[in-house]
Amino acid sequence: MRDDPQCVDCMTALVEVQDLTKEFRTFKRREGVKGAIQNLFVRERIIVKAVDHVTFSIEPGEMVGYIGANGAGKSTTIKMLTGILVPTGGRVVANGFVPCRDRRHYTKRIGVVFGQRTQLWWDIAVVESFKLLKELYEIPDADYQKRLGLFSEILNLKDYMNTPVRKLSLGERMRCDLAASLLHNPPLLFLDEPTIGLDVVAKDRIREFLKEINRLERTTVLLTTHDLSDIEELSRRIMIIDRGKILFDGDLAEMKKRLAQYNQVKFFLKDRAQAASLAQITTDGISCERVDDVTYLMRFDRDKHSSAEVIRNLVNRLEVRDIFIEEEPIEDIVKRIYLSGEVG
Amino acid sequence: MGASELALPARPRGGASLANQARVYAEFIRVGFVNTLAYRLRYYTGIVTYFIYVSIYYFIWKAIYEHSAKIEGFDFKQLLTYVAVGWIIRSFYYNNIDQQIAIQVMEGKLAMDLIKPVNTQFMYVAQALGESVFRLALLTLPTAVILALVFPLRLPAGALNFAGFMLSVFMSFFIVAGINFCVGTFAIRLKSILGLLRAKYFLLELFSGLLIPISFFPEVFQKALAFMPFQYISYVPVLIYLGKLQGLGIVKALGIQLFWVFAMLALGDALWRWSSRRITIQGG
Amino acid sequence: MKRHLRLFVLYFAQYAKVRLAYKADFIIAFFSSMAATVLGFGFVLVLFTKIPKLQDWSFYEILFLYGFSLIPLGFFNVVSWNLYEFGDLYIIEGRFDRILLRPVDTLFQVLFEKFRLESLQEVATGIAVVTISARKLNISWHAADYLWFVVMVASGALIYLAVFLILTAVSFWFEDRVGIVPPVFNMLTFGRYPLTIYNVFIQFMLSWIIPFGFASFYPTTHFLGRENFTIYFHLVPVVAATFAMLAVVVWNRGVANYSSTGS
Numbered sequence: 001m002r003d004d005p006q007c008v009d010c011m012t013a014l015v016e017v018q019d020l021t022k023e024f025r026t027f028k029r030r031e032g033v034k035g036a037i038q039n040l041f042v043r044e045r046i047i048v049k050a051v052d053h054v055t056f057s058i059e060p061g062e063m064v065g066y067i068g069a070n071g072a073g074k075s076t077t078i079k080m081l082t083g084i085l086v087p088t089g090g091r092v093v094a095n096g097f098v099p100c101r102d103r104r105h106y107t108k109r110i111g112v113v114f115g116q117r118t119q120l121w122w123d124i125a126v127v128e129s130f131k132l133l134k135e136l137y138e139i140p141d142a143d144y145q146k147r148l149g150l151f152s153e154i155l156n157l158k159d160y161m162n163t164p165v166r167k168l169s170l171g172e173r174m175r176c177d178l179a180a181s182l183l184h185n186p187p188l189l190f191l192d193e194p195t196i197g198l199d200v201v202a203k204d205r206i207r208e209f210l211k212e213i214n215r216l217e218r219t220t221v222l223l224t225t226h227d228l229s230d231i232e233e234l235s236r237r238i239m240i241i242d243r244g245k246i247l248f249d250g251d252l253a254e255m256k257k258r259l260a261q262y263n264q265v266k267f268f269l270k271d272r273a274q275a276a277s278l279a280q281i282t283t284d285g286i287s288c289e290r291v292d293d294v295t296y297l298m299r300f301d302r303d304k305h306s307s308a309e310v311i312r313n314l315v316n317r318l319e320v321r322d323i324f325i326e327e328e329p330i331e332d333i334v335k336r337i338y339l340s341g342e343v344g
Numbered sequence: 345m346g347a348s349e350l351a352l353p354a355r356p357r358g359g360a361s362l363a364n365q366a367r368v369y370a371e372f373i374r375v376g377f378v379n380t381l382a383y384r385l386r387y388y389t390g391i392v393t394y395f396i397y398v399s400i401y402y403f404i405w406k407a408i409y410e411h412s413a414k415i416e417g418f419d420f421k422q423l424l425t426y427v428a429v430g431w432i433i434r435s436f437y438y439n440n441i442d443q444q445i446a447i448q449v450m451e452g453k454l455a456m457d458l459i460k461p462v463n464t465q466f467m468y469v470a471q472a473l474g475e476s477v478f479r480l481a482l483l484t485l486p487t488a489v490i491l492a493l494v495f496p497l498r499l500p501a502g503a504l505n506f507a508g509f510m511l512s513v514f515m516s517f518f519i520v521a522g523i524n525f526c527v528g529t530f531a532i533r534l535k536s537i538l539g540l541l542r543a544k545y546f547l548l549e550l551f552s553g554l555l556i557p558i559s560f561f562p563e564v565f566q567k568a569l570a571f572m573p574f575q576y577i578s579y580v581p582v583l584i585y586l587g588k589l590q591g592l593g594i595v596k597a598l599g600i601q602l603f604w605v606f607a608m609l610a611l612g613d614a615l616w617r618w619s620s621r622r623i624t625i626q627g628g
Numbered sequence: 629m630k631r632h633l634r635l636f637v638l639y640f641a642q643y644a645k646v647r648l649a650y651k652a653d654f655i656i657a658f659f660s661s662m663a664a665t666v667l668g669f670g671f672v673l674v675l676f677t678k679i680p681k682l683q684d685w686s687f688y689e690i691l692f693l694y695g696f697s698l699i700p701l702g703f704f705n706v707v708s709w710n711l712y713e714f715g716d717l718y719i720i721e722g723r724f725d726r727i728l729l730r731p732v733d734t735l736f737q738v739l740f741e742k743f744r745l746e747s748l749q750e751v752a753t754g755i756a757v758v759t760i761s762a763r764k765l766n767i768s769w770h771a772a773d774y775l776w777f778v779v780m781v782a783s784g785a786l787i788y789l790a791v792f793l794i795l796t797a798v799s800f801w802f803e804d805r806v807g808i809v810p811p812v813f814n815m816l817t818f819g820r821y822p823l824t825i826y827n828v829f830i831q832f833m834l835s836w837i838i839p840f841g842f843a844s845f846y847p848t849t850h851f852l853g854r855e856n857f858t859i860y861f862h863l864v865p866v867v868a869a870t871f872a873m874l875a876v877v878v879w880n881r882g883v884a885n886y887s888s889t890g891s
Contacts, residue, residue: 024889025889079725082729083728083729084725084728084729084887085887085888086884086887086888088888100887103728104731104732104733105731107728107729107730107731108731112729114725114726117722117723117725117726119726119729121642121741123643123646124642124643124645124646128642128645131638132638132639132642135634135635135638136635136730136731136732137730137731138631138731164646389808389810389811390810392811393810393811393814396811396814396815396817396818397814397817399830400817400818400821403821403825403826403827403830404675404682404821404825406825407682407683407825408675408679408682410683411679411681412679415678415679416678534653534656534657536653536654536657537657538657538661538744538746539656539657539658539659539660539661539663539664539746540656540657540660542660542661542664543660543661543663543664543667545664546663546664546667546668546670547667549667550667550670550671550674555670555671556671556674556675560674560675560677560678561674561677562674562677
């Protein structure tokens, strides 16, 4: 059914990706003086599969977190979804377009932000950049004014509207980039590492803005990141890619429920002397890790023990001042997914 | 590309002894050498570039010598050799220290130079020397061989002349490096020094005697140029090669050249001290 | 077309504003480039103190040719800036991605993102030298000649642009920073002297392979009244249009290759 080209119209998903594959041919680089001389004459070709039969779809209004280590294939996927790269195999339909084929029309209907590279003109003032974009995207005056007003309010851009981009801090620049990518009101927004290198406050502001835009305009967002707190804050859906393959695609809460293996209990002992009795609680499936003299972190298998039982056991045997129960951190779950390489 | 090769040499440990200093500069020379290797096509095309230059002037001078056998004491073959050898040695002494400094300034990285525990001028000159040594092997020699095969060039006037010529070219490098470093220090104050770099480029081409022998210039110019370092970059070394300078003349020329080497490097050092006192680093 | 013209004006105005924000700096850049251009005449000036003629070309005829060659070159240089840095900034550093993400032609964006305003000094110097030489040579200009002059300058600029676009597009396939641009750039010097002083091979190359002859030598023959090149003179706009079309084809292929390799 999916091979039927008519299907483009009947799909309800905003982004439909089927068996997407990208191979690169590169040259092996040799190191050092000897290698540099060898490179001068002969170079060895290698083929790398950056994205390997990736399939997923995104519904309108969704916010999806796309995560993976460096070189896992995140950026390559985004580049294919935005029309910069032509896939080696498989297909993409987004907003009703095949991105690389209808690139120029398609770009009017998407917004893109690359965290490491600004989309703005380096030497000119922010507001001038916006004016150029207004012309490039043929945005009507009224829309432009309205959206500019809205963004400068939520993102607080007023103070540096007249500053050249090169003089902005990373956080300020990212806010401007975000505003720039949304000036033409695209229904679909791609963000590649939008919070990379930002401090906590700046990150927070960006996240709040994205939530607001998603709420107001139902803008669909696909963001890559390797900061998992971005995903916890923003998206309910998470996709994990590693070595070009999707390892997990699903609800974040669902992932936690299904794949979290342990819970953890952080506790503070009344005094140092209590530590002597620690051995009594670390039995079958329960481990205990020392943080400092009186602080310990206990992990236990969710299937074998209930929190209530573990805590009862703990307070019975040791004199404890404080207890905090926590879920397994999402980083640990993701790490395990990478290691196992596949999820059922 | 080649990011790993760009890694800076380690800081010298335990004081700045002479041996340590030497090791640091040697490391800069090595980095310059390896960096240059990374530019593949540049060397293939560099040879073509120099060949084109010499060809242009070959045809111009050929047209000119159709009417006269000798101009200002040069016959056609001598003049052709003058032009070819001039361009060949240029492929060795050439460097773009000025451009490098300008780029550092534009990217706001000049402060990085200041915190390195070495003399900034020596660092740039040492790195440029590394590149020049490299070009000697991959650009200068192949260019010389090809030009000698295609055009009827003259051999050096004698063994002594050749030795003097080599020494002279070696000093040319330092004069050019010194001048370029001076020009580079202006980059610290200007937003765009491209115009300045181009002006310097054409000034050196003309007044070093690369395009046309200094003796072709009107009298007044010749007198003025005698008090400047430019002709010691190209005109003088090639005169030694051709045997138009002999014996004591060579020694005297080399002496003056040596003076200009130190003068230009000293000027560069002074300008740098003066400029770096009011460095403004653009952007972050 | 109208939209592109509007965008061009906007881009240009933006960039001019940036450059003129530092007036003193711009003035230094303008006059130091002009000094460079004037120094470029040094060789010819010194040479003609020793010789009366180069082949059958007098001093002022050579000056006319040299001066004329600067005018289309100056216009070309105003937009060529991004071409020299293209491999570095757009391919290796990846700015071309940004170009691809905008709903305007890629070539348009690359050419007009930055302008080298000071290159207009070459146009000014060229016109001054041509005017002086024309007066010394007692060339009489008819109304049609002015029109031809404009056509020749436009064609010349287009030829330079086409040649260097083709060479720049090579960066789409080879990532090496310094490619074949510098040697060809140096071949511009060939165009400053009469094509007739070169051997047949170079004459052929400068006419049909890298057609710099059509950007400087052939146009000037008409104004200097050298009738034996009339056919070539009339071919100038045709050669310019042909090479421009070729350049667009090569460029678009390069973009396609970039999209499939993503260097």
